[in-house]
Amino acid sequence: MGQARAPRSLRSMATVYPVNDTFDGNSGKKVSAVAGLIAVASFSGAEAQQSNLPPVTVDAPVARPRPAASKPSPDALRARTALRRAARRSQPAQVAAVPFPNAGGLAPDRNPYADAAAPYKVDRLSGTRFTEPLLNTPKTITVLGKEILEDKNATSLRDVARSTAGVTLGTGEGGNAFGDRFFIRGFDARNDVFIDGIRDPAVSIRENFFTEQIEILRGPASSFAGRGTAGGAINIVTKQATDRNFAKAETTFGTDATKRVTLDVNQVISSTLAVRFDGLYQDAHVAGRNYVTDGRWGGLAAAKWTPTDFIKVTANYVHTDLNGLPDFGVPYNRALRAPSTDINVPRETYYGFLYRDFQKAKQDFGTITTEVQVAPFLTLTNKSRAERSILDYIGTLPNNPTATTVNLGSQSRYQVTDVLANVSDATFKFDTGPVKHTLVAGAEFSQEKVMRDTYAGLTAELSGFQSGNSIVVPLLAPPNFQPISIPPRRANNPTNIKVDTKAAYLIETANFQDIVILNGGARFDDYDISGFNAAGGTTANHAGMFNYNVGGVLKPLPYASLYAAYATSSNPAGAELDAGSAAYGGSVFNSLPFQALSPEQNKAAEVGTKWELFDRHLLVTGALFQTDKTNARETQGSNIIAGAAYQVRGIDLEVAGKITDKWSIFGGLVLMESRVLKSIEAAQVGAQLANIAHQSFNVLTKYKLTEPWEIGGQATFASKIYGGTFGAINGNVLPSHWRFDAFTEYKIDSHIKAKLSVNNIFDTVYYDAFYRSNTPFVFIAPGRSVWLTLTGTL
Incomplete structure (x- = not known):
């Protein structure tokens, strides 16, 4: 085989790396040298094609007679093939880049908002x-x-x-x-x-x-x-599939036989598809209460598909299943104006029947959302939902206590709720001079169906305790293990309610150089409710409701805003679909006055300010507000009368974020005053509204002591709550309370951390809610609990 001359541009390199194109079985170095020359030549040529330097004139090569080509030897062919295979192996696989790679020190499952x-x-x-x-x-x-x-x-x-x-x-x-x-x-x-x-x-x-x-x-x-x-x-807001791979598992063990496990896994399948799976299992009792159980399990499956840069489809399905022994609290002593647990009843006393009472709550819902960017200024969004929820329980209501006895009633429900909904939005972005506009136009169609039934035979097995129409048992020793010979059965006396809603809305935001921002929206709802029950009763109501909001923001500084806003809303008759009477927002059957009721009207004004402090990592909000409800519905005997009016006004202060790199905080303070402005009962006028804490406070904070150690805690306060129907005139009141929690967290390494939590440190006896009837009882909040949680992430 003859000698080959390198091109003039490579001759200087050839002096450094002499080339001999004679191949043999042991000529690996020569093969590498040839490959290096080829790579350099290719790279130099590519650079020359892309260079912005002026062209350089070179002498044309002198034509010389070419030697006759010789047939490559078998060794040369094998070397050439090996070289090509090596070159192919050295090329990285061409994989499309995945947005938001696992880098930068951020948690892969962090909240995207x-x-x-x-x-x-x-x-x-x-x-x-x-x-x-x-x-x-x-x-x-x-x-x-x-x-x-x-x-x-x-x-x-x-x-x-x-x-x-x-x-x-x-x-x-x-x-x-x-x-x-x-x-x-x-x-x-x-x-x-x-x-x-x-x-x-x-x-x-x-x-x-x-x-x-x-x-x-x-x-x-x-x-x-x-x-x-x-x-x-x-x-x-539910979890969605994301563009980052991660796996997170949490295991919690605690007092009151608490065992809780959650698993959250996200996997990027390709550059266009990601999936996520989330699961839950819990088996627990309730702190401070005898016998009450709280079992839960569920799962989430989500997917995100982005076939192009302009189309995104997300979908998720959620199933939850809660099963336990219900707790309807403790009796309220009207004579002494205090819950029985504040007088002579131990807080753990339970008034239910273990062989009869139960509580089940199941939910299944699936959502598909499609976003299409038609143009840089126009995005279309469509969201569809199908849902079924089942609430199924029998519980025991303690009421009318004396020094030694208490009356027990029963409450039951079998309720199935089905929802079909579709929401479509079109988001337009356009400019008029220095003003940037965002206009959202949308339409919503939904159908909600509720079937309500109860259970029969709930007191037949308790005849030994029967006294008139009440079941009377010892206040300090309720018969929790009373045998139930005949299981309760469905009454098969259902009530069916259906709501069809068609709505259209328009929301406009105009932003002038991020200094003045104006916001306004209008919505019209066509609301149609109908129903029937097993007794042949029917009900129907139709309302067309127009509502709007307006607001303005002035930003004297990039990190501060001053705002004012006004908004309206409407409560049509029968909108509380679970309710059994008009006094509680439900429907009334075979009643022409009910069917003629117009919606309640709500109006609210608010002025406030928001500041982003400490390098804009802490949001502080303060607002003054007032809400007025007019044309409110009340009942007098069997009559339903519209025309009552209520007012609530107050101050709302909130904080969220971090003060330093090590100190985070979240909390709020709300101070309200309320009164009944107009009522069919003269004694109600001027009274405060019942069932709410007028003053409430909460702060959650944590501090990073060192890189692996964090400590934190929470303080919560709620003022006294008045009992009653609307105005607080019956003298029943729940006391105010403070509650304190604490936790400490230790990061074992970058993948594992341990957290010790104590809720209700001082085992404070406090109450969640008031049953507003003339024979009230109260929900008692959980006592002290201690949890140890281990979290592993990949």
Whole structure:
């Protein structure tokens, strides 16, 4: 084989690396040299093609006669093949880049809405209707991210209400379901709970294992949320599949036989597909209460598919199953105006029947959301939901205690709630000179169906305790293990309620150079409710409701805002779908006056300020507010009369974020005063509203002592709560209380941490809610509990 001359451009290199193209079986170095020359030549050529330098004139090569080509030897062929294989192996696999890689020191499962450097501070809300950050939103909104839920040990929505300023827990009352019931700014919000922006009318018992954050909107918000929302609304934001791989497992062991395990796994399948799975198992008793159990299990499956840069499809399905022995509290002594546990009854005394009572709450809901960016200025969003919830229980209600006895009643419910909903939004972004506009136009269609039934034969087996129409048992020794020979049976006397809603809304935000921000919205709801019961009764009501909100924000500094806002909302007749009477917001059958009732009207004004301090990692909010309800419905005998009026006003102070790199804080202070302005009962006028804590305070804080150690704690205060129907005139009152919690956390390494928590450190006896009837009882809150949680992440 003859000698080959290198091109002139490579001859200087050839002097350094002499080339001999004679191949043999041991010529690995020669093969490497040839490969290096080829790579250098290719790289140099590529650089030359991309260079911005002026062209260089070189001498044309001199043509020389080429030697006759010789046939490569077998060794040369083998070497050439080996070289090509080596080159292919050295090329990295062409894999599309995954957004948000696991880098930067951030937790892979962090809340995407929160400040990455201060997780207690949430910067923005989920969904499409609030288009500005919280700092620029003219409304008080309390947001609890999952980091706050974890540090509060808030595993249920009730735990959130129990330790959040301005929110009060309620009970079932008057045929209403005994499930999640909340008062916000003085008004009932049990039918104003949303999941990912879609109403959840189930009045169920809600777990938090699938929750990313909880958003508590204060004041009327029907242009955002629809009917109701006199005092506010609660939106539960579910976890979604993300673009980062992670696996997280938590195991909790605690007092009261508590065992709780959660698992959260996210996997990026490809550059366009990610999936997430979340699971829960819990077996526990309730601190400070005999026999009461709290078993739970559930799962979440979520997926995100982004076939192009302009299309995103997300979907999730959630199942929860809660099963336990219900606790309807302790009797209230009307003669002494105090709960029996404040007089002579041990706090652990339980008044239910272990062989009869039970409580089950199941929820299944699936949601599909599609986002399409049609153009840089236009995005279309469609969200569809199917849901079924089942609430099933038999419980025992203790009331009318004497020094030695107590009367026991029964309460039961079998309720199935089905929801179909579709929400479509179009978000337009455009500029008019220096003003940036965001316009959200949307339509909502939903159908809600509720079937309510009860159980029969609940006292037949207790005839030994029968006295007239009451079951009378010893106050200090209730017969919890009384045998039940005949199991209770469904009454098969159902009531069916259906609500069809069609709504359209328009929300506009105009931002002038982030200095002046104006916000306004309008919504029209076509509300149609109908129902029938087994006795042949029917009911129907139709309402067209127009509501609006306006707000303005002035930002004298980039990190500060001053705002004013005004909003309206409407409560149509029968909207509390779980209720059994008009006095509690439910429907009335075969009643023309009920069917002619117009909606209650709510109006609210609010002025406030928001500041982002300490390098903008701490959000501080202060607001003055007033809410007026008019055309409110009351009952007098069998008559339903509209025209009552109530007012609540107060101050709301909140803080969320971190003060230093080591010190985080979250809390609020709400001071309210309320009164009945107009009522069919003259004695009610001027009275304060019942069932709410008018003063409440909560602060959660933690501090990083060293890199592995953190300590934290929580203090909660709620003022006394008056009992009664609307105004507090019967003299029944629950005492105020303080509660203190603490925790410490140690990071064993970058993947494992241990956390020791103590809730209700001083084992304080306090009460969650008041049953408002003339024979009241009270829900007693859990006692002291100690938990050890181990968390592992990958």
